[in-house]
Amino acid sequence: MSNGVEKKVVVIDGQEVALNGEKNILEVAKKANIDIPTFCYHSDLSVYGACRMCLVEVEGRGLMPSCSTPPEPGMIIRTNTARVLEARRTILELYLANHERDCTVCERNLNCRLQEMSARMGIKEVRFGERKEKVPKDTSTFSLVRDPNRCILCGDCVRACREIEGIGIYDFTLRGSKAQVEPAFGKKLSEVECVYCGQCAIRCPTAALVVKSEVDKAWEAVLDKEKFVVAQIAPAVRVAIGEAFGLPPGEITTGKIVAALKKIGFDRVYDTSFSADLTVLEEAEEFFKRLQKGERLPQFTSCCPSWVVYAERNYPFYLEHLSSARSPQQMFGSVIKNFVTRLENVPKEKIVSVSIMPCVAKKFEARRPEYVHGEIPDVDIVLSAQETIRMIKSANIDFKELDPVPFDIPLSAGSGAGVLFGVTGGVTEAVLRYAYERLTGKELKEVEFKGVRGLESVREAEVDFDGRTVKVAIVHGLARAQQLIREVREGKRYYDFIEVMSCPGGCIGGGGMPLGYPDYLAVLRKRAEGLYNADRLSPVRKAQDNPAIKFLYEQWLKHPGSETAEEHLHTRYRSRRRISDEVIRIQEAKSAQKVDVAVCVGTSCYLKGSYNLLQGLLKLIKEHKLEDKVSVGATFCLERCSQGPNIRVNDEVISGVNEENLERVFNEEILSKVKE
Amino acid sequence: MEGVSQEVALGRSFEKVNAILKKHAYNPSNLVGILQEVQEEYRYLPEEILTYIATALGVSPAYVYGVATFYAQFSLKPKGKNIIRVCDGTACHVKGSSAVLKYVREYLGLREGEETTPDLLFTVETVACIGACALAPAMMVNDDVYGLLDEEKVKEILERYEEGREGADGV
Structure with a gap:
């Protein structure tokens, strides 16, 4: 010793x-x-x-x-040792006792660590009694399904959500034999702050948290002779789907995936890297304009749906800073429903657009009302890589042995820049390749921006654009993003461009990817390498040089930022309040021409004294004997926290109200309206 | 004038929670203490207040909910003004505490699964032992201990607390 x-x-x-x-x-x-x-x-x-x-x-x-x-x-x-084995076996049995064990019909059958461990330890019998009562599944979101009956209380989801995304929607509740892992107040995932990233599901060792499957819907579509089914394949999945068929992570299997989808019965298969190029042009053009005017900087990327919904809930003051460019999935969805229809002469109702994604939040994104027109969504079905693997397996396809098949023309190729969207820093690099040439008017010779690459959670780079220094930051994981944005808000950091991805590693670490067990970080690194290789092997490395993109602009969109592009490739964001926006009624006026006043008593305004404003306001109303003409309520957040205290008069929000100017605000904004 | 009293209630609720939070310097490590004081104030932990506390402390609502459900002393349902704790320790159990519990519940008209009277005047709980074994069967109402209980005595005690209602409201 x-x-x-x-x-x-x-x-x-x-x-x-x-x-x-x-x-x-x-x-x-x-x-x-x-x-x-x-x-x-x-x-x-x-x-x-x-x-x-x-x-x-x-x-x-x-x-x-x-x-x-x-x-x-x-x-x-x-x-x-005997002691170790005995202890491990007993603990496993205890887990199994509280776990629904109908493995053959489970979403994670043959992909479950509890099952694997049970097989490895040769458990043949569980000596402990089962939990009798069954709890209903939570199927409330488009992205995830939570089945508490399969939870073994390991707490992986609790830490994943808290540490990676900085949200913490789950925690342990109750205790002893009643202990559970669940969202606050036993609510459903759709009722809490879930951003649908699926980082919990990818770490869950059982099927307590799984991707919500759309495989049946996809089969129905491809087997329907009346339907024209068009797929788009996201960059990241091409370096991961092979993992499920014995190929190493990072191996580029694009051609095999296209081949498999064609065998399954997809009519056309396109590359989301193509629409990523489109995103580059639209987003970089936007960035170029903002740089010239020096407005709405930093510009934030907007291709990550989890980040977008997080920003909508938490950073209403930054929504104008988000790029208005739609994500590549939604751009392609729009191209499919508005241009491929013309190209192939198929009516919109017959075309089914399916996207193959590393992401489960994309399922949510596809259902956002702005992307559904009447009854017709731009993207009908979103399959995660996991679901695509299942489809390939159930179609009896020997994936490993498939001969590669190219994407369909004429929207076939994506540039190397577009492929990079799958890895953290990739969007930035792709945008820089365009913005440099646009801003300097010179050809970019060295296309690789090595400074933005890597897996560190925050990376920053300064790029010299012919004398103009452009400062960029890349962050992945919303926990780190929150910190970075706080520092930007406080003026401690300045950037022109910030790329935010919610998943570690970017889309290659998406919640819908193969599980990457046991060494997740090593798998991520290999997937990242795979995408950089794919970029290096691309004949076209800049989005603006992609001939298919030029074709699309000539045929349909005219130029980046055109009216058609604005209509079909851009979007608007809306603030989604964190706390319910119900107003607490304090004084209800009876008059039909009443003025509605709401005082914000959210945390920030309250601390700045909005409670006194409320009191003062009630007093003023009483003095003027306007109780029947002015309704007063308290509201939780008007989302102008930095300019508070805020009050709302009818539909207009007035900021910076304090005890000194209250009387003036009352006279100008409320009294005047009563007299009208 | 009902509006004004609501306004006062609302104002007070925020004021009290804020005062408690401030006293604990918005320190998430003091969560249990904060919840205790908030419960003291409201007699239970309302959902909105828990969410508010989470936001103010910079932790997730799920975390606060987890702590609140871990400890038996916290209640997420409104509790009555008077808490009746019927002792069901060994001695009381042997001396017929189940009958005492039955009398209490019957007197208050509580239905199955109900612990608090609809007028929020009483909440009934059972506890393991209150250390008054010599007086078994025993119960506590708030901080007072009553022993050697039978149906008659239970009725008498509860009547007294009911009468106290006007007095309490008058303050």
Whole structure:
């Protein structure tokens, strides 16, 4: 032992392993190729130590969780003693007792870590009683399904949502045998602040959280002879779908995916990188104009639907800063329903547009009312990579052996820039490749902006545009984005352009991707490499050089930012309030011509004294004997927190009201309206 | 004038919660203490207030809800002005505490699953032991202990608290 201390080694299952700053025994074991099972350990989340699957026996100390025990020189560790195995087996049985075990009809059948662990430990019988009462599933969102009957309380979703997205919609509630993981007040996912990113589902070791499947709908469409089914494939899925068929992560399988979809019966298969190019042109043109005018900067990207909905709920003051360009999925949806219809001479009602996405929030995005015209949505069905894999498997296709098939013409090719949309920093790089040429009028020779690449959660770069320095920042994970935006708001940082993606790594880490177990970060790195390779291999590397894009502008859109482009490729954002906007009625006027006044008593305004305003206002109304003509209410947030206290008179919000100017505001804004 | 009293209620609610939050320096580590004081004020933890506290402390509503449901002392449903704790410890149980509970519930007209009277005057709970075994069967109303209970005595005690209603409202 003393020898081990001097040599800075531990002995694990008889093998001497040198210590080199490993945080826990688990990491040391990994170095020695020992695969200790875990449920609640994720290298990119905090250590929780709750699942107890990773117990090991440390000489002189007994059973220890290897994820939360730091290695010490001289430690003698065993991972497979009788005690360890017995403990692990019992714990597993306890998990299984409270888990609905109809595995053959489960969404995660053969893709479940609990099932895998049970097989590995050879569990044949569960000695403990089952939980009798069944809880209903939560199917309230378009993106995810939550089934509490399958939850084993590992808390992975709790930490994923809190640590990656900084939202924390789940937590442990109640305790003991009644303990549960659920959103606040037992609400449904559609009623809380969920942004539908699916980071919880991708880390869930069972099927307690899964992607809401649209596979049946997709089959129905492709098998319907009357329908003309058009698919678009997002950049990120091309480097991940192969993983489910024994290919390494990062291997580019674009041609195989097209081949598989054609075999399944899709009539046309297009590349979302193409519409990403379209997004580049529209978004970069917008950026170029803002740079020239020096207005609405920083410009935020808007291709990530989770980020967009988060911004709509939390940053109403920045909505004007978001690029109005639609996401590539929605741009292609619009192209399919408005241009492909003409190209192929198929009526809108017969065309079914299906997108193959790494993302589950895209399911939500496709249903946003602004993208549904009458009954017809631009994107009818959104399949995550996981669902696409299932479709390919059920169609008896030997994916690995497929010969690659190219995308359909004439909207076939996306540029390398478009492909980069799948990885964090990619949108920025693609936009820079366009904006540089637009701003300087010179050809960009070195297209790779290495400074914006990488997986660090925040990256910043300064790009020299012929004397004009453009400052960009890239952030992924909304938790880090919140921090960055706070600093921007406080004036501690300045940027011209900020790219925000909600998932770690960008879309390659999307909630609808293959699970990437056990070493998620290594998988992300390989997927990122795969996309950079795809860019390098592209004959066209800048969106503006893409001949198919030029064709589309000639035939339909005219030029970036044109009226047609505005109508079909841009959008508007709306503020979605965090707290319900119901007004608490305080004084109800009876007159038909009453004036409605609401005083904001949200946190910010309240702290700035809006309660006194409310009192003062009631007093003034009483003095003027206007109780029957002025209704007064309290409201929770008028979303101008920085300019508060705010009051609303009829539909007009008046900011900066305080006790000193209250009387003047009352005379000018309220009294005048009563007299009208 | 009903409007004004609502306004006062609203104002007070924010004022009190804010005062409590301020006293705890908006420190999320003091969440349990904050919830205790808020419950003291409202006799339960209303959903809007919990959400407000979460926002003010910069934590998620789910986190606050998790803490509030973990401890048995917190109630997310309104509680009555008078809390009756019927002791069901070993001694009281043997001496017939189930009958006492039945008398209390019958007297108050509580239906199955109901713990609080609709007029919010009484809430009935059972507790494991209040340390008055010599007086079994016993119960507490607020901070007062009553022992050697039978149907007659229960009725007498509850009547007194009911009469106290006008007095309490008069303050």
